[in-house]
Amino acid sequence: MLALRKRLSYKQTKWALLLLLIMAVSVSMYHIYSDWQEEKNNIHERVIGTLEMVQNAATESAYTLDNNLAGKVLAGLARSNIFYRMHLSDDLGNQMALYLRPLTEKRFSWISNYLSTELSPNYQLDLIRENSIVGHLKVEVDYAVVTETFINRSIRLVSTTLFAILVVGAAMLTLIYIQTSRPISQFIERLSLLAKSKSTQGGVYFPESARDDELGVLAQTFTALWHQRQNIQVELEKREAYFRAVIHQSRECMLLTTQDGQILDCNNAARELLGYSESDLLSMNLKAIDDTFDRAELIEWAKNSLGEVSTFETHYRRQDSTRVPVEVCASIINLDEMPRYLVSVRDITQRIKDQEQVKYLAYYDALTNLPNRRLLHDRLENAIEVCREHGHIGGVLFIDLDRFKTINDSMGHHAGDQLLVEVSKRITSLLAQGDSASRLGGDEFVLLLPDLSNHLEEAQTEVSHLAERLLETLSQAFIIQDVELYVSASIGISLFPLDQSDGMRILQQADTAMYRAKENGRSGFHFYRNEMQQYATDRLKMEKALHHALERNELRLVYQPQVNSKGELIGLEALVRWFSPELGMIPPNRFIPIAEETGLIVPLGEWVLTEACQQLRAWQQVTGLPETFKCLAINISPYQFSREDFVDQVLKVFEQTQVDPSYIDLEITENMLVENIKSVAAKMQRLRQHGVHFSIDDFGTGYSSLRYLKYLPLSQLKIDQSFVRDISDDPNSYEIIHTIISMAKHMKLSVIAEGVETLFEKEVLTSIGCTRYQGYHFSKPLEKQALNLQLLQSSHFPLEEAHTASLEYQPE
Numbered sequence: 001m002l003a004l005r006k007r008l009s010y011k012q013t014k015w016a017l018l019l020l021l022i023m024a025v026s027v028s029m030y031h032i033y034s035d036w037q038e039e040k041n042n043i044h045e046r047v048i049g050t051l052e053m054v055q056n057a058a059t060e061s062a063y064t065l066d067n068n069l070a071g072k073v074l075a076g077l078a079r080s081n082i083f084y085r086m087h088l089s090d091d092l093g094n095q096m097a098l099y100l101r102p103l104t105e106k107r108f109s110w111i112s113n114y115l116s117t118e119l120s121p122n123y124q125l126d127l128i129r130e131n132s133i134v135g136h137l138k139v140e141v142d143y144a145v146v147t148e149t150f151i152n153r154s155i156r157l158v159s160t161t162l163f164a165i166l167v168v169g170a171a172m173l174t175l176i177y178i179q180t181s182r183p184i185s186q187f188i189e190r191l192s193l194l195a196k197s198k199s200t201q202g203g204v205y206f207p208e209s210a211r212d213d214e215l216g217v218l219a220q221t222f223t224a225l226w227h228q229r230q231n232i233q234v235e236l237e238k239r240e241a242y243f244r245a246v247i248h249q250s251r252e253c254m255l256l257t258t259q260d261g262q263i264l265d266c267n268n269a270a271r272e273l274l275g276y277s278e279s280d281l282l283s284m285n286l287k288a289i290d291d292t293f294d295r296a297e298l299i300e301w302a303k304n305s306l307g308e309v310s311t312f313e314t315h316y317r318r319q320d321s322t323r324v325p326v327e328v329c330a331s332i333i334n335l336d337e338m339p340r341y342l343v344s345v346r347d348i349t350q351r352i353k354d355q356e357q358v359k360y361l362a363y364y365d366a367l368t369n370l371p372n373r374r375l376l377h378d379r380l381e382n383a384i385e386v387c388r389e390h391g392h393i394g395g396v397l398f399i400d401l402d403r404f405k406t407i408n409d410s411m412g413h414h415a416g417d418q419l420l421v422e423v424s425k426r427i428t429s430l431l432a433q434g435d436s437a438s439r440l441g442g443d444e445f446v447l448l449l450p451d452l453s454n455h456l457e458e459a460q461t462e463v464s465h466l467a468e469r470l471l472e473t474l475s476q477a478f479i480i481q482d483v484e485l486y487v488s489a490s491i492g493i494s495l496f497p498l499d500q501s502d503g504m505r506i507l508q509q510a511d512t513a514m515y516r517a518k519e520n521g522r523s524g525f526h527f528y529r530n531e532m533q534q535y536a537t538d539r540l541k542m543e544k545a546l547h548h549a550l551e552r553n554e555l556r557l558v559y560q561p562q563v564n565s566k567g568e569l570i571g572l573e574a575l576v577r578w579f580s581p582e583l584g585m586i587p588p589n590r591f592i593p594i595a596e597e598t599g600l601i602v603p604l605g606e607w608v609l610t611e612a613c614q615q616l617r618a619w620q621q622v623t624g625l626p627e628t629f630k631c632l633a634i635n636i637s638p639y640q641f642s643r644e645d646f647v648d649q650v651l652k653v654f655e656q657t658q659v660d661p662s663y664i665d666l667e668i669t670e671n672m673l674v675e676n677i678k679s680v681a682a683k684m685q686r687l688r689q690h691g692v693h694f695s696i697d698d699f700g701t702g703y704s705s706l707r708y709l710k711y712l713p714l715s716q717l718k719i720d721q722s723f724v725r726d727i728s729d730d731p732n733s734y735e736i737i738h739t740i741i742s743m744a745k746h747m748k749l750s751v752i753a754e755g756v757e758t759l760f761e762k763e764v765l766t767s768i769g770c771t772r773y774q775g776y777h778f779s780k781p782l783e784k785q786a787l788n789l790q791l792l793q794s795s796h797f798p799l800e801e802a803h804t805a806s807l808e809y810q811p812e
């Protein structure tokens, strides 16, 4: 219940009464004032009238100087009670009579005193007889008496007016209270009950709505507003529930703060991410979590953000003081009329790792962790620029592993990968400060030496030393999956900036030089020279042409006889030749490496095997071979041999050609044996069971670990022609051949020497114990028709003089 003075009825009444009072007082004052103006005249006339009534008697007394009469005149005047002093004198001023009494004391004398200021305090009447003044009558008025009636009348008027106002005020108060204040109070009471009730559901009804006055309209309006509010509230509750669900169920960390950064709300994800309890977080400021939080900046942004979302990256500090990289989506929302800062925070640790990983992968090789081609290019371009600026010389070493493809295919990619990792370690172990190694892919590595000597010759020497050390370190055995592996590398070197070549060109030059190194017998290095470019271009042409060589029937086989110490034919070696219409005759040591690198060696090898077997069958059935003839040797490339289906392929060819496998001698190289000895041995065993023989070609030049030889079903060692060639000049070669022959005897293996060109060589070999020979001294490789002719004439080959005539097939 409101205090009385706060009630509407009281206030209304108060103001109404005040206005009434002012009005009444004004009207009363006006009346009193007007009344007073009249009263003043009345008083004057009354005084004058009273004096005139005694004028004759007073004149008579003064004329006759009759003091007695004068006294009576004054006594008569005194009865009017309006004068308190009267004085009658003769014409000379002599007092004839005097009347004096005290002034009358009245309740409102102060009003009388005030009013008397407007009136004359005394009157004098000149007494005249026969046109001469005979005396004077002077009186002083007692105004308390003369104004009393006026004052009483005025007081009555004022008090009546006030009483009337009081009555009207009380009546108004009651009426307004009953009519307005009380219904409003009751309405308010209902509203406050409604406000206290927690339920917002259901409808409301106010009896006041039934009224046809303003209160009725107010109640109806309020009812409508209430229902409207209810709908809004339901909507708001829904939204709040949604908002809370979004915040609290979100997997993203969410924080709601004031503009000062004080945390007001947080979700589970925030607690998990930051490691704080909810109560801790709610007592914290965002500044404690995010060092970059700037209150002033936020407030400035909030003013201009216009509901925009700002996304930025920062670091949040966890409870354990670790820092986590986050992406923050921040916005300003209005809650309870207050701007709030809502941040949705995502842990981007993984994303950053991924980005770094992507960046890493873009510039580094994932297997070896060495820079990749892209980074190499950047560095190389940079090095070229620096060298040009400072007049330095830099170098690029293009390293390619020899026969890596074979290892990869025979031992599997995993072993291949392990080998590449080990190779990369060895390469990097030789690098000096400032040098870098990159992997271009496969088995290709590039060393970038950005700062060699300023003198070309010195720079060449420096790079050569490094290349030698690289070859040396790579030639050491690798242990991969418990298998001892030997690899060699071919290195191409290009120095810069010797001309205007860019990085790409310098790499190509090093690549070209590397191929030259490979063709020079592998496991070596070669500097790029301008003329190599033509060679590289030719090589590319050859690679393209080789793809069509088989289908266009451009390959031929030639056969080189193998003889015993009596010159009798004991075998033939099938050797492939390629007659390209565009490129001419291309020797096998040029196209076989390309075929190996491109994988074309598989169909090519299969063709050689089939063709050779068919020819053997033809010789055996048609032409006839001497009894001394034991084997047809066929070269098998390492890549061909490493294939899973190699044995099946060979057996299939034997079946198709109906050849007796015991007449076949497969020539394999030493290096093939060391790659995966178990698998090599298994393949050899399977074929051996069918009668196939195996020879080791170019024996003595490879990395063979001799102890493996006794586990393999070998028939023969073929001494490399380089030893035979040097047998007369180089005691080492002689010694090597000697050792090979004794070892073969010990292991019960045959030995054949290849590349025997002179009688002298043959005789030295014979003296050491070698009884089988192949070489130009006996016969060059022969085309099959020429061999047929030879066989028809004699199966003997001259021992004494060199057999130099070339009977090889030459295309027209």
Ligand SMILES: Nc1nc2c(ncn2[C@@H]2O[C@H](COP(=O)(O)O[C@H]3[C@@H](O)[C@H](n4cnc5c(=O)[nH]c(N)nc54)O[C@@H]3COP(=O)(O)O)[C@@H](O)[C@H]2O)c(=O)[nH]1
Pocket: 560, 573, 574, 575, 576, 587, 588, 589, 592, 608, 635, 636, 637, 667, 697, 698, 721, 754, 755, 756, 757, 774, 775, 776, 777, 781
């Ligand atoms: N995988 C295959 N490899 C093959 C095949 N055909 C040949 N080859 C290999 O190519 C290399 C070069 O062969 P080629 O040019 O045919 O040379 C052979 C002979 O012509 C040559 N030879 C023989 N006697 C002499 C001689 O007295 N002097 C001399 N300078 N050269 C001579 O030697 C080559 C035979 O070598 P090898 O095989 O080691 O016995 C060569 O490595 C071939 O193996 C093929 O079909 N598949």
